[in-house]
Amino acid sequence: MAKFLNTSATNYFLEELIKEARDRLILISPFLKLNDRMKELLADKNRLKIDVRIVYGKSELQPEEINWLKELTYVRTSFCKNLHAKCYMNEELCIVTSLNLYEFSQINNNEMGVLIRRADDTELYKDAYEEAQRIIRISDEVRISLERVANEPESKPETEETSDKVTSSKLAQKLGLKTNELLEKLAATGHLEVRDGKNYLTSRGKEAGGEFRMSPKFGPYFLWPENFKL
Structure with a gap:
């Protein structure tokens, strides 16, 4: 009962x-x-x-x-x-x-x-x-969604001053990919390194114009040149 x-x-x-x-x-x-x-x-x-x-x-x-x-x-x-x-x-x-x-x-x-x-x-x-x-x-x-929220905010934080760079999610849209697909490709090309399930920017990623940023609201994310090509 x-x-x-x-x-x-x-x-x-x-x-x-x-x-x-x-x-x-x-x-x-x-x-x-x-x-x-x-x-x-x-x-x-x-x-x-x-x-x-x-x-x-x-x-x-x-x-x-x-x-x-x-x-x-x-x-x-x-x-x-x-x-x-x-x-x-x-x-x-x-x-x-x-x-x-x-x-x-x-x-x-x-x-x-x-x-x-x-x-x-x-x-x-x-x-x-x-x-x-x-x-x-x-x-x-929402495993993938959690990664998206943590790494790529839907809009740039108010403190973001880089006007010619876009988040991974925006770059993925431009390239016709899903965000997680882009992150996987960036890891495969050496622009990102995956350690313990998290993405880290490599030297090659920095040379290509990639930037790591931290937003108080969205957490860590990456910026890439708008004309970035895999």
Whole structure:
């Protein structure tokens, strides 16, 4: 039988659900801003090579969330348009709740939820799991998108003074490529070097006019001459 959860109980069982995950973990929350405790728990799941799927949909990820998530090989993040559901589940437990996976909500809001145990409510758990899988299927995985946000802002920061250079995303559009395809080609031609999954500008890239920049809003990115040719 499903168990009613108040705010404190929701937070408690959410933490237990994450800790007890042995095979899979699904976290569906429109708003996503993880507190230090959640990051610690998810990092531990990553070390144990547990398959973790996070689906969000209401707010753009902040640079600190992006940089942290990029380090976790077994945590896949997806964006789902018009997402309003909040559901958290492992292979045995499921929480359907009003609580977002958001630091402010966990501390300040009054929330409600229900805890479903697979052993006690097999059909109810199955229905929730199938709906969670449907949401995952219709969502867009954002591993590449995270790289784009971290490396190429949609527009130049206000402090950018270089008028004859463009971001990697703009250069990719001009060359008829996707941003990740351009980055791969730049790595193949020696203009960029990939270390630990991150792109670094090489001497050849600098000689070709490439520049590394850091934006407080978008994080690190690259600029290239507008007439750059591979």
